[in-house]
Amino acid sequence: MTFQTTIPVEAMQRSKGEAAVTLALVSGRVALRGLRQRGSAKAILPHVGEVPEIVFLNTSGGLTGGDRLSYRVDLGDGCRAVATTQTAERAYRANAGRARVDVALTVGQGGWIDWLPQETILFDHSALERVTTIDLAADAGCLALEVVVLGRAAMGETVRTLKFTDRREIRQGGRLRLLEPLTLDDAALTAGSAVLGEARAFASLVLLTPGAEDALSPLRAVLDEPGVTAAASAFDGKLVCRMLAADGWPLRRQIARALAVLRRNEPLPRVWQI
Numbered sequence: 001m002t003f004q005t006t007i008p009v010e011a012m013q014r015s016k017g018e019a020a021v022t023l024a025l026v027s028g029r030v031a032l033r034g035l036r037q038r039g040s041a042k043a044i045l046p047h048v049g050e051v052p053e054i055v056f057l058n059t060s061g062g063l064t065g066g067d068r069l070s071y072r073v074d075l076g077d078g079c080r081a082v083a084t085t086q087t088a089e090r091a092y093r094a095n096a097g098r099a100r101v102d103v104a105l106t107v108g109q110g111g112w113i114d115w116l117p118q119e120t121i122l123f124d125h126s127a128l129e130r131v132t133t134i135d136l137a138a139d140a141g142c143l144a145l146e147v148v149v150l151g152r153a154a155m156g157e158t159v160r161t162l163k164f165t166d167r168r169e170i171r172q173g174g175r176l177r178l179l180e181p182l183t184l185d186d187a188a189l190t191a192g193s194a195v196l197g198e199a200r201a202f203a204s205l206v207l208l209t210p211g212a213e214d215a216l217s218p219l220r221a222v223l224d225e226p227g228v229t230a231a232a233s234a235f236d237g238k239l240v241c242r243m244l245a246a247d248g249w250p251l252r253r254q255i256a257r258a259l260a261v262l263r264r265n266e267p268l269p270r271v272w273q274i
Contacts, residue, residue: 014066014067014068015039015040015058015060015063015067015068015069016038016039016040016067016068016069017038017039017040017041017042017058017059017060017068017069017070018036018037018038018039018041018069018070018072019036019037019038019041019042019043019056019057019070019071019072020034020035020036020043020070020071020072020073020074021034021035021043021045021054021072021073021074021083022034022035022073022074022076023052023073023074023075023076023079023081024076024079025076025077025078025079030052030079030080030081032045033076034074040058040059040060040069041056041057041058041059041069041070041071042056042057042058042059043055043056043057043071044056044057044086046270048269048270051080051081051082051266052079052080052081052082053081053082053083053084053269053270054073054081054082054083054084055083055084055085055086055269055271056071056083056084056085056086056117057085057086057087058085058089061090062089062090062091062092063089063090063091063092063099063101063126063128064091064092064093064094064095064099064126065094065095065096065097065098065099065127066094066096066097066098066099067099067100068099068100069099069100069101069102070101070102070103070104071083071101071102071103071104072103072104072105072106073104073105073106073113074106075105075106075107075108075111075112075113076108076111077108077109077110077111077137078108078109078110078111079107079108079111079112080111080112080113081112081113081114082113082114082116082269083105083113083114083115083116083117084115084116084117084118084269084271084272085117085118085271086118086271087118087271088118088119088120088121088149089101089117089118089119089120089121090120090121090123091120091121091122091123091126091127091128091164092123092126093123093124093125093126094125094126094127094128094163097127098127098128098129098163099126099127099128099129100128100129100130100131101128101129101130101131102130102131102132103115103117103130103131103132103133104132104133104135105132105133105134105135105142106134106135107134107135107136107137107140107141107142108137108140109137109138109139109140110137110139110140111136111137111140112140112141112142112209113134113140113142113143114142114143114263115132115134115142115143115144115145116143116145116259116268116269116272117145117146117147118147118271118272119147119148119149119201119203119248119252120146120147120148120149121149121150121151121152121248122148122149122150122151122159122162122164122184123151123157123159123162124151124157124158124159124160124161124162125161125162126159126162126163126164127162127163127164128163128164128165129164129165129166130164130165130166130167131166131167131169132144132146132166132167132168132169133168133169133170133171134168134169134170134171135171136170136171136172136173136177136208137172137173138172138173138174139173140172141207141208141209141210142170142206142207142208142209143205143206143207143208143259143262143263144168144170144205144206144208145203145204145205145206145255145259146166146168146203146204147201147202147203147248147251147252147255148164148166148201148202148203149200149201149247149248149251150162150189150200150201151200152248159189159200160186160189161186162184162185162186162189163184163185164182164183164184164185165181165182165183165184166180166181166182166183166184167179167180167181167182168180168204170206170208172208177208177238178206178208178238178240180204196244197244198246199229199244199245199246200245200246200247201244201245201246201247201248201251202242202243202244202245202251203242203243203251203254203255204240204241204242204243205232205239205240205241205243205255205258205259205262206238206239206240206241207234207238207239207240207262208237208238209237210237211237212234212237212238212239213234213235213237213239215234215239215261215262216232216233216234216239218261219232219239219241219258219261219262220232221261222257222258222260222261223241223243223254223258225250225253225254225257226250227245227246227247227250228243228244228245228250228251228253228254229243229244229245230242230243230244230254230258239262241258243255243258256268256272
């Protein structure tokens with residue numbers, strides 16, 4: 001007689017995190033008005049200068065199927081801030097489901113935010129859904145960066161299978177100014193020049209402010225980093241720059257040079273390593 005024993009498989013633990021920061025102008029100075037941290041998401045506010053810097057951190061060390069992560073910044077009227085991430089976000093192999101990341105930034109009248117997260121690294125068999133929304137008052141502005149790297153070239157990693165959806169939406173005074181939906185899957189990785197070609201790292205920079213067109217020529221003048229293909233255009237107070245590279249390191253150098261132009265040589269967030 002043969003006995004078969006079924007061993008129940010417990011559901012794998014998933015990470016969930018939420019970090020939210022609210023800043024307001026008080027007596028002419030930007031002050032912290034709210035801080036919420038839950039689960040694996042943390043927000044750090046180092047004292048680095050006149051412009052507040054917000055550093056988000058995912059203490060789980062990465063994302064896999066079923067994980068949930070949320071970052072939020074609310075800036076009151078007249079506030080200016082820089083928000084970034086402590087290190088690269090990593091999306092690892094997902095055995096079931098997708099990881100989800102939500103970023104929501106709100107900027108009041110006359111305010112400004114630089115959203116400069118470090119790169120998102122997608123590993124083979126990763127599955128990630130990300131939604132970024134930036135809601136600006138009519139006379140507020142922003143500089144927004146997104147960077148994606150497919151594996152680590154220095155480690156010999158190759159990404160052949162993944163599921164990645166990314167949606168970025170920016171509104172200004174209730175008017176839709178930018179809508180970028182992106183889907184990357186197995187077919188897209190092999191679609192040749194119609195999608196990424198040989199590139200395995202890419203970035204997008206968006207500047208929204210009256211007169212953004214004035215920065216176009218100075219920006220184009222520095223889009224010559226070896227190993228990076230980049231182009232920029234501008235119209236109606238909006239400048240957009242796209243970059244492609246075979247590896248994340250030359251791309252990061254190009255991004256640093258582009259940010260120096262668009263931020264008028266203000267230093268990068270302290271957590272960035274160049």
